Amino acid sequence: MEAIQQFIREIIEAAYCEPVRSPDAFKVCEAIGIERRAALAGQSEDADCAQAPMAMSVREEREGGRWIIYHDQTQRPERQQFDVAHEIIEQFLVDNDDLIDTFTCGEEAEDADQWRAAMHEIAVFYTKDFLINRDFFEQDAQEFEGDLAALKGLYPHASHEVLAYALLAQSGPHAVLTIIDEPEGSERKIYRRIRGDMWPMREPLLPEERELIQACFASGEPVRAERDVRIPAWLYEGRIRLRADPVFEPGWKRVVLFLLADQE
């Protein structure tokens, strides 16, 4: 989907005159002449938007076919950035719907809902390329050894979760990303557990992973470790490196854990 990446590059160039690590989706939106309206979910005057649980875009007929993006201002700032970036990409796809054919290998989507869903999935996939400039990210990730807090400082418009996915994407097929949440007053639970090849990881947590998660929740500090292990699911026996980073906010704690195998 070169065309989508090309489009993302062009609109970011339109907003910034130089390459930028962490584009601001609001600024890009303005630069390409798309109107953005902050709305409270369920409180928009627009009938369609009133039912929208999250951001959405509409083509405003009475205003000459211009696009307008509504986003929920009660969401966290990074979530609003994600939603707006996502909607910009989705609008591009609506105007270039032949690209969807490429994506579905020429098979016609059966109805409008399916079409919409395909468009949404593609837009979600490319949103991280919007918020994180890959030309910088690879080197930054290496330089800071995957330190999430440091990367977040460089990429303020991307959430920790989006950054974690970007790290996973360049960590090889046998890396595992696990995100564990502990909302105040509720049980700690796994929110995502996924391998570097983007397949869900079915194997339960290794004792070594549990140990790091425990230590990270307890200290609120990044924890690093190296261990020799056997992982039967991968037929792997050897050294692993583990990295746990805390993302703590009032009333809500998250730990982002990476497992990296030295060899495949």
Ligand SMILES: [Zn+2]
């Ligand atoms: Zn969508």
